[in-house]
Amino acid sequence: MKPKIWLSAPHMSGNELPFINEAFNSNWVAPLGPNVNGFENDLQSYLMEDRYVAALASGTSALHLSLILLGVDYGDEVICQSKTFSASANPIIYQGATPVFVDSEKDTWNMCPIQLEIAIKDRVAKGRKPKAIIAVHLYGMPYNVDEITKVALKYNIPIVEDSAESLGSQYNGRNCGTFGDFSILSFNGNKIITTSGGGALVTKSLKLKEKAVFLATQARDNAPHYLHSEIGYNYRMSNIVAGIGRGQMTILDSHVAKRRSNYQLYSNSLKHIDKITFLNEPEGYFSNRWLSCILLDSENTREGLRLALEKENIESRPLWKPMHQQPIFKKYPSYLNGVSDALFNKGLCLPSGSNLTNNELERVISTIKAYFVTC
Ligand SMILES: *Cc1c(COP(=O)(O)O)cnc(C)c1O
Numbered sequence: 584m585k586p587k588i589w590l591s592a593p594h595m596s597g598n599e600l601p602f603i604n605e606a607f608n609s610n611w612v613a614p615l616g617p618n619v620n621g622f623e624n625d626l627q628s629y630l631m632e633d634r635y636v637a638a639l640a641s642g643t644s645a646l647h648l649s650l651i652l653l654g655v656d657y658g659d660e661v662i663c664q665s666k667t668f669s670a671s672a673n674p675i676i677y678q679g680a681t682p683v684f685v686d687s688e689k690d691t692w693n694m695c696p697i698q699l700e701i702a703i704k705d706r707v708a709k710g711r712k713p714k715a716i717i718a719v720h721l722y723g724m725p726y727n728v729d730e731i732t733k734v735a736l737k738y739n740i741p742i743v744e745d746s747a748e749s750l751g752s753q754y755n756g757r758n759c760g761t762f763g764d765f766s767i768l769s770f771n772g773n774k775i776i777t778t779s780g781g782g783a784l785v786t787k788s789l790k791l792k793e794k795a796v797f798l799a800t801q802a803r804d805n806a807p808h809y810l811h812s813e814i815g816y817n818y819r820m821s822n823i824v825a826g827i828g829r830g831q832m833t834i835l836d837s838h839v840a841k842r843r844s845n846y847q848l849y850s851n852s853l854k855h856i857d858k859i860t861f862l863n864e865p866e867g868y869f870s871n872r873w874l875s876c877i878l879l880d881s882e883n884t885r886e887g888l889r890l891a892l893e894k895e896n897i898e899s900r901p902l903w904k905p906m907h908q909q910p911i912f913k914k915y916p917s918y919l920n921g922v923s924d925a926l927f928n929k930g931l932c933l934p935s936g937s938n939l940t941n942n943e944l945e946r947v948i949s950t951i952k953a954y955f956v957t958c
Contacts, residue, residue, distance in 0.1 A: 599830030616822030635792035638820035642769030642782035649765035666923035693726035720749035723873035776831035902930030
């Protein structure tokens with residue numbers, strides 16, 4: 584069997600270990616310490632735009648805290664992009680609130696501004712004005728920030744920007760992770776940079792960051808004994824993990840460049856196959872190309888290609904199955920236009936890691952070409 588080619592494998596630079604050794608040598612082996620502060624500062628300087636970053640245990644915990652900080656509570660409704668990973672929607676349920684799913688637009692595969700406004704109007708008419716909007720930059724492609732923000736402002740509903748897949752992406756020259764009332768990042772093992780597991784909440788004020796850290800460290804009031812007047816969470820990032828993050832920040836831009844070059848190679852090598860189409864960057868959009876995705880002409884072709892790759896020990900995966908199709912979320916309201924369903928049926932994510940070799944990329948490309956010669 585040929586060696587496995589993964590969809591998106593971790594990629595260490597060697598710059599991580601000195602930060603971890605420093606944590607061991609100074610005995611900062613705890614969910615606080617110099618690496619946690621350093622990683623937060625690194626992220627703040629990278630994002631610019633006067634934001635404050637709280638390093639947390641995961642992107643999911645960052646989403647959960649952002650809903651808590653927005654006052655989302657039992658019985659409330661929260662709008663969520665349907666085409667996404669389940670982690671975008673799960674924290675709505677943690678709060679006892681109801682998700683309302685909104686379909687995608689063809690240009691970005693992200694939340695459709697027209698469907699968003701239809702959904703808001705209908706919920707308001709039913710006396711159920713949504714408490715927040717969770718919009719996602721999928722696969723690194725920014726959502727239509729101008730239009731989504733315009734609708735959100737019109738109805739005065741805050742945005743939680745799920746930037747888990749889009750650190751290093753930009754919209755009109757501004758970094759993803761700075762567009763929401765709250766924004767979240769993820770450093771899970773498969774993301775553009777990884778800390779093995781981890782995430783961050785991006786806030787617009789120091790006060791909100793401090794409140795997030797307070798909640799993430801068990802909500803301990805200021806007293807010599809343990810005193811609690813609010814429910815807390817154990818959501819802070821470990822100082823060891825943050826050391827990996829500091830090392831990864833030194834190579835983030837080169838990871839973005841490599842993932843973009845993977846995408847360019849796939850599109851140059853495969854664009855002559857008329858059953859394959861790519862998602863181009865609209866004017867003003869800059870995608871980190873976290874995953875290189877293709878659309879096939881039908882579900883059959885998609886599944887045939889996936890199996891042909893699997894036979895060669897190459898991992899690929901259909902695009903996210905929309906939340907409105909998930910057994911656990913089917914029962915909730917959704918506002919649909921068919922786009923995310925079609926993308927799920929016809930779309931495939933190709934191996935996209937920043938550590939893929941030319942030989943590995945060639946193996947993927949030749950397997951795809953061979954499939955289209957024989958199918
Ligand atoms: C990975 C991911 C998350 C969750 O982040 P974790 O750090 O794994 O908890 C949330 N939303 C999207 C779109 C993701 O891809």
